[in-house]
Amino acid sequence: MDRTLAVDGRVGRPGRIVTARRLLDERGVLAGLVIVALTFGALIGPQFFAAANLELMARQTAIVCVAALGMTMVIVSGGIDLSVGSIVALSTVVTALLLGRDGSAAGALVAALGAVAAGALCGALNGVLITQLRVVPFIVTLGTMLLVRGAAKGMSGERRLEAPATWLNDLLRTAQGGHGVLLPSGIWLTAALAVAVAFTLQYTRFGRHLFAVGSSERTARLCGVRITRTKIAVYTAAGALAALAGVLMFSKLSVGDPTVANGLELDVIAAVIIGGGSLLGGRGSIVGTIAGAAIMAIIQIGCSQQGLPNWVQQIVTGAIIVFAVALDRWRSKTLS
C-alpha cells in the first residue's frame, strides 16, 4: 500500500512533458517523412518529386504497405508475425498453381481469392497455436515462417511456376494514358485497404478490443474482451493481408516463386515501428505505418537515384529504425 502511495504522488502531473510527447506521436513520423523527402529532393533536384517518380515509389512500397496493414493490427494487439514473408511466397505459388488450371479473367479472380484464403488459413493457424499452446507469438510465427516457406516449396516442387498472363499481371503496371493521372489498380487497392484497416482500428469494437488487448491483456480479459477469439481474428486478417501482398508480388514477378520475399517480414515490421507502433502493444496507426513504409521507400529509391550503393541505403534505414525506437523509448519514459 505504501509503495502504491509513493507512485501516486508522482503521477498525474500534466503539463509540458505530456504535450511534448503528444507532439511526437503521429506527427513525429509525418515530420520525419517530410524531412527525408526534402533531403533527397534537395540532393536530387525537383525531378525527385515528379509524378512518375512518386508513382514508382508507390509501386515499390505497395507490397510492404499491404502486409504492414495486417502487421499494424497484430502489433497493436501486442503480438508479432514473422511468417509474413513466407505467406507472400506461398501466395505467389498458390496464385500460379490456380492460374495454371484456369487462365481466364474469372480464373484469375479465383486464383487471387484462393491465395488470400490460403494466407488466411496460415494466419488462423498462427492464432490458434498462439492462443491454444500459450506460446509467445514470436516463437510460434518463427516456426510457421519455416513451415509455410517449406509448404510453398513443396507445393511448387521447388521451382518457379510459370503462369498464363491475366489482368493480375497489370495490378502494379502503369495505367494506359500516362503517369500519375491514373494510378495502377494495385495502388488503389492498397489505398482502399489502408482506409478499411484504419477504419477498423479506430471505429469498430474489434479495433478498440485490439488496443485493449495490446495495452493490457489482463484488463481486457477483466472487461470481458474475448481474448482467444480476438487474437485468432487478428492473425487471420494479417495472414489474408500478407497473401494479398503476395498477389501483388505475383503481379510484379508474373511467376509463382517459393523463394521470394525472404526477410520481407523485417521490412514490414520496420515500417510499423518507424510509424510509431510499439512492440509492447497498445500503440500503432495506419497513417504512421504508411508514412514509415514511405520513408523506407524514399530512402531506397533516393539512394539508388543518387547513385549511392546499396550498403549506404541499408545503413541509413537501419539507423532510422534504431532512432525511431530510441525516440519511442524516450517518449514512454517521460510519460511514466
Add this chain to the structure above:
Amino acid sequence: MAEALSAPRFEMRGVSKAFGATTALDAVDFSVRPGEVCALVGQNGAGKSTLMSVLAGAITPDAGVMQLDGRPYAPRDPFDARHAGVAMIYQELSLAPHLSVMENIVLGVEPVRRGIVDRTRMREIAVDAMRQLGHDDIQPETRVAALPPAAQQLVEIARALATGCRVLVLDEPTSSLGHADVRVLFDLISRLKARGIAIVYISHFIEEVMAVSDRFVVLRDGRNAGSGLTAATNAADIVGMMVGRALDDLYPRGLRVAGDPILQLDGVMPGAATLTLRRGEILGIAGLLGAGRTRLLRAIFGLEPVTSGAISVGTYSGSSTPHDRWRQGMGLLSEERAGEGLALGLSIADNMTLTRLEPLGPAFTVLPSRQRVAAARWIDRVGIRCESARQTVGELSGGNQQKVAVARLLHHDVDVLVLDEPTRGIDVASKAQIYALVDGMVLDRKAVLLVSSYLPELLGVCDRIAVMSRGRLGPARPVEEWTEHSLLMDASGARAAS
C-alpha cells in the same frame, strides 16, 4: 530474561516518512536485542512494510536516527544494508531458481581465486551455512527450483548467514509454508537466537507471534501503538492495540432495504463459500492478506476456475467467463489497479467504455465522439480530475484512476458490483467520493460484494460482513454484531488460539 538487559543490536528513534501528503511513519521507535525475537504487528497499512524498507535501506527516512550495535546506521541502498549485517527475508523469495543452492548462497559475494570463481570454497561456505541451520540434508549442488518452498526459504536464510547477518528480518515467513514446515522454521529461529542473532518477525497471525516472539511492537496508522513482553500479555490485548480507534462519519448510509437475492453461492470452491447477496445491500468480506478473498471474487467472476459448488447470478447459473458476467450484469473492480483494473496506456474514454461499446455506434462500430460524450458524463458525475476524456489513464493520480475504474461499472450499469479493495492506496477525499457513489448505487437497488482489508471501512460501509480465514468463508452476520476486534480475532485465527 537475560537478553532484555543487553544493549540493543539495532535501534531506531523518531523515524518518520511521508509519501506526498500521506504520512506512512510518524516518529516511530523500534529496537531489537541480540538473541531476541521481536515481533512487529499491525493492520494492513499500519506502516510495517515502510518501517522494514527503512531498515533494509530501500527507503530513506525523512527524520529520525538509527543505530546498529551502537554505531550510526544509514544505509544508502539494500546492498549497503546487507553489508552492514541487516538481512531481509521477504514473502516473495529472491532466489535465482535456475542456479544451485550453493551458487545462490554466495550470490554477489562469490569467493574468487585469481579471478576465477573458487567452487571448492563456494561449496565449503554453503555446507557450513546449511550445517549452522541444522539442515545439511539439502545438497549444495541441487537446483533451487527443484526444492520445495520451505527448503527454498532455508536457502535464503543460509544466504543471509553466509553474508554475516546480525539482524534478520522475516516478513510473513509462514505464508507459503505448511504446518510441519512452520515447526521446522520455529526450531530454526530458536537456534538462530542462541547464536545471538537479532530477529524481527513480521506476521499477521497473532498465534504465531505468541508462539515465537520474546517481545512485540504494535504499529497503528504509522505510529507506535504499544509494546511489551509477549509472555506478559495475551492475544486479545495485542489485537486491542492494533485496532483502538473510533469510526468517523466518512461513510454515508442511505435508508437501505434488502430486496431479492441476486447472487447466490453454494459451497463454491475455492473459498468454501456459501452466501446470498440481495439487491440493495452491501456484503463485506473481511480477512487477512492471503486468506483467499481475492481468489473467491475472481472465481465468481470467471477469472479463475471454480472447482466445485454452484454460482447463480439472477436467473443465470453455471460457470461463466468474464464476458458472460458483464452480460449478466455483474462487474468486477480489480484490486490491482495498475496491472489489471486499468489499461494505463489507453484513454479515460476507452477504459470506461470497454465493457459496453455497443451503444456507442451503429452495427459493429464505435464512434469516438459518442464515446467521449459518454465518458465526459461520468467524468462529471464521478468527479474525475483530468484534462479531457482523451487523456491517458496513466497520467492521472491514483484516486482519479480508481474513479475511472468505478465509472466503468456505472457506464455498464451493472446490478452486482464486486469490489476488491476499492480504496487501497488512494487519498481520503477520493475514498469518500467512492463510498458515496457505492451508497448511491445500493439505494438504486444494486447489490455490492466488497472485499477490504481496512476494517473501519468494512464496518462503516457494509450491511453484513463475513470473515474469510485460511481459505474458508465464515457465515455473514449483520454489521451490528461485529467490532474491529471481533473481525480481527476471527480473521487472524486468534479466537481459535486463545
